[in-house]
Amino acid sequence: MKLGAFEELVLLAVGVLGEDAYGVTIKEILKDKTKKNPSIGALHSALYRLEEKGYLEASEGGATNERGGRRKKYYHLTSHGIKVLEEANELRMAFSREVPGLNLNTSS
Numbered sequence: 206m207k208l209g210a211f212e213e214l215v216l217l218a219v220g221v222l223g224e225d226a227y228g229v230t231i232k233e234i235l236k237d238k239t240k241k242n243p244s245i246g247a248l249h250s251a252l253y254r255l256e257e258k259g260y261l262e263a264s265e266g267g268a269t270n271e272r273g274g275r276r277k278k279y280y281h282l283t284s285h286g287i288k289v290l291e292e293a294n295e296l297r298m299a300f301s302r303e304v305p306g307l308n309l310n311t312s313s
Contacts, residue, residue: 208260208293214239215251216260216290219280227266227277228252252280260286 208216218234219226228248236242255261266277282290301309 207258208289209251211243211247212251212255212260213290213293215248215255216282216286219261220282220287220290224279224281226280231280255286256280258285259283260289 214235215231218231218238222230222234228245231252232243232245232248235248252261252263256263260283261280262283264279264281266279298309301307
């Protein structure tokens with residue numbers, strides 16, 4: 206598994222957004238959750254890399270007048286993308302359990 210931190214966040218955002226995952230909504234949720242504002246260029250680069258790695262699939266939506274007749278490109282997690290997120294989470298949790306004094310209690 207080779208997955209950068211930003212790529213992992215992008216995959217998570219796509220998973221959370223489901224059928225509404227396209228460039229603008231992915232950027233908005235990343236900004237909301239991370240309190241950082243990724244550039245659209247960095248986001249699109251990550252989306253293309255993730256698609257090339259087989260973690261995402263893209264499909265085009267219908268053309269709209271507000272977009273000047275252009276289509277939105279929607280992204281969906283693949284089974285491979287879900288697996289790589291599960292592996293990343295397992296690795297992070299295994300490391301975290303070894304940190305003395307780190308409270309991993311997730312119940313609120």
